[in-house]
Amino acid sequence: MNLFEKQASEFIPRHIGPGASDTKEMLKTIGLNSLEELISDTVPAAIRMQRPLNLPEAISENEYLKLIKEMSLKNKVYKNYIGQGYYDTITPSVILRNVFENPGWYTQYTPYQAEISQGRLESLLNFQTMVSDLTALPIANASLLDEATAAAEAMAMIFHHVNKTDRVERPKFFVDNEIFPQTKDVLVTRATPIAVELVYGNYATALIDTSYCGAIVQYPNDKGSIEDYRGFVNKVHDAGGHVVMATDLLALTLLTPPGELGADVAVGSAQRFGVPLGFGGPHAAFFAAKDEFKRNLPGRIIGVSIDAQGNRALRMALQTREQHIKREKATSNICTAQALLANMAAMYAVFHGPLGLKSIAERIAILTQTVAEAIEERGFELVSDNYFDTITVRVDNIKAIREKAERQQINLRYINNNLIGISIDETVTVDDLYDLINCFENDVDPVAFDIEEDDEPRHIPLNLARTSSYLTHPVFNIYRSESQVMRYIKQLENKDLSLNTSMISLGSCTMKLNAASEMIPLSWSHWAKMHPFAPVDQTAGYQQMIKELSDYLCEITAFDACSLQPNSGAQGEYAGLLTIKAYHESRGDHHRNVMLIPISAHGTNPASAVMAGMKVVVVKALENGYIDVEDLKAKAAQHADNLSGIMITYPSTYGVYEETVKEITAIIHEQGGQVYMDGANMNAQVGLTAPGLIGADVCHLNLHKTFAIPHGGGGPGMGPICCAKHLAPFLPGHVNEQTSNAVSAAPYGSASILLISYGYIRMLGATGVKAATEYAILNANYMRARLEKHFDILYTNHNGECAHEFIVDLRPFKKSAEVEAEDVAKRLMDYGFHAPTMSFPVAGTIMIEPTESEDKAELDRFCDALIRIREEIKTIEDGTADKRDNALKNAPHTQAVVCANEWNHAYTRQEAAFPLYYVTQNKFWPSVARINNTHGDRNLICTCEPVSSYAEAEA
Ligand SMILES: Cc1ncc(COP(=O)(O)O)c(C=O)c1O
Structure with missing residues (x-):
């Protein structure tokens, strides 16, 4: 390898954990001489790829950042007024730096192990509270994939809710003409296979009878118009159906919310709450509904419960609803959603608070009406006089306007030959308005307009103006300064175990390195x-x-x-x-x-x-x-x-x-x-x-x-x-x-x-991606080889080897020591580790997938922890430790428990919290003790509790 080839491949050892000498030692533990031998032993010859991958060779991190910067400059960043569910936004720097660009937030896994996930669970609860407050509907989930998917999920939920048996009596679902085209499109895709009959029309004249299970309208609608849907909602309800409103969270700071209009479900995107456009995503969609749907809601719901000490603790609620339980009876397949982006949107609401959000919305509404009135003054007609941030203008000569707009690097929404849409967002300045209005100008008179100091939004119909309060919970009202917000974010981050603490060996989930150079260009x-x-x-x-x-x-x-x-x-x-x-x-x-x-x-x-x-x-x-x-x-x-x-x-x-x-x-x-x-x-x-x-x-x-x-x-x-x-x-x-x-x-x-x-x-490059696979297999087999002396390993091949993950059987310990897989998972937290995947695909087991990114020392720490836990189980088996009161059953141990004046256990505090030397060097404290899941499901609370409950806790 020459000097430059060496430099070009420098990322490979940054991504792959084990170096040459580690590799040798690990192979020795497995009982093999080379990586190639291991791969031939594990991957059947009949399916081996016989050629090198035809991919470019590796380039260095620095070279990559240069290349991707140059490629980015081929994108032209115009001022966008396209809207249609996507709006430019200002990501508060404190959120950009401390959440979006922070591995402490982005490398976490889904909060299945709730005791070490309390930070993001709290933030997701904030998201649910924000959605619930703004939509005025009591139950909200912790995000879906995008607005169109959320609308389709709502349609499917209502269809199955109304048609409870296989005999479908109400197959029709009404779709108002004025919903976003991309939402309509996904509705069609999702409706066809499950035989939902979509019926399109104008909500104002639609005839809804008992053959309809429900309907969807957009609020404000596709053309920006704010419609009063109360009469329509009553009509659908009278026929026994349910109404979905696709809506906009920012607009709802000024508009009567869907829940108060009688809607059963509200969906939409939280993108404009500080999440970059990114050419379509990722963004968090939201889904809120009336109480009667709480057991049918798609996606994950965060709920409040208590821990073993009776303290408030959060976790994913109603897990039995999840698709993996329902399997062939499932109505939704949502698994991975958009948690990080939901957290960003929630933090945006924490950062701005209700008054800040309202003032952003008012500014947008005032700028929109300024543009609208200026355009009307120039002889154009608007489709609707009731609007928030979006107007639709009737035009004869779209070409001339488009040319003018493009000359000024402006994107408008060209709906058809006679309609132009304009959506204003929070990034629009007064200077932008000049350029925008100029597109509709005759080039003779200079553009002029006034925004008075006491201007107010004048195009929101009085009977649809919001009167109810929202975001009254302290979390949305006490963090105003950047120091406060930064510390709140950090305080939550500290409660969560992420890849920047230790390996997360979740089988099937592949928690590998997410390298900084891969992330930076975003x-x-x-x-x-x-x-x-x-x-x-x-x-x-x-x-x-x-x-x-x-x-x-x-x-x-x-x-x-x-x-x-x-x-x-x-x-x-x-x-x-x-x-x-x-x-x-x-x-x-x-x-x-x-x-x-x-x-x-x-x-x-x-x-x-x-x-x-x-x-x-x-x-x-x-x-x-x-x-x-x-x-x-x-x-x-x-x-x-x-x-x-x-x-x-x-x-x-x-x-x-x-x-x-x-x-x-x-x-x-x-x-x-x-x-x-x-x-x-x-x-x-x-x-x-x-x-x-x-x-x-x-x-x-x-x-x-x-x-x-x-x-x-x-x-x-x-x-x-x-x-x-x-x-x-x-x-x-x-x-x-x-x-x-x-x-x-x-x-x-x-x-x-x-x-x-x-x-x-x-x-x-071609060499590195293949090496990553080989090392993923090596790391898994190294751990298997170390652990098989202490545990039963399920399902290895005829050579006794696994692929990139393996299953450790914990079922025997139930009989021998009354220890369950969950006890082992929680005990691992005391050792500073996230549990592997629990009870999938086999109940009572854990599935370990170390990935190629972990080095031997980290793999050894994890193996040492599991082996010590096995010894702890032995002490229960041989009667040295009590079957009920032991370090496994009481795990995880919080700082408050370990440091309390009282300690009534037969094992020591040191055994509880610092069971191995390495833990003393890098202790991660779970912030709550073992969580009581049934309590939470029985007493379902899915939004931030009222302030009074905090007062009681303090008293
Ligand atoms: C085997 C398998 N299939 C499918 C999925 C679903 O993927 P996603 O969560 O991205 O929807 C998972 C997720 O963990 C998985 O492990």
């Missing part, structure tokens, strides 16, 4: 300030990155085409299944609707299949964790006439490369089915094998696992799908391109975070 304005519907000639930088990334992903998967639209893994599954469905239908096979799904599959698989209108047939597993090929054969033959396909995960969710995989895919193809591969475990494939090589037809990739997008505490994510040539014509389209089947609001989903995966591939 804040740059030429990536961050791009509107998703900006004209194509302004987005050359994005187009280049998207094209190159698509090509790389096709090469990695050995497929021919790629869609970067799905914005989560589950969304990818859904999109992939629709692609299969459309393919069958194109061949006249409308009846092919049976999807075979192995028993071990992730819950999103059957949920996505049901949403795609398919019938799920479960395939059994053998003792060794492999798919039962005989059962599969029988079921494929039994359903041959109607077989749509199979969904497999590879390596399987049990962490093994099944040698039988090609046989499995061949059986499905023989029966006319297609093979969908869940790409959650792609981290064990890149460069060694590929979905195309195992016989799959389409797969999704969790870019937030294998390709370095951080999990953000439960999102964002991206779930692009790649497929073989014959499926390419059926990939998701977008209304902007006059194509159908869209699954997301924006053409490229959460486009800005694609940069992270792009950076990952460019800085690792």
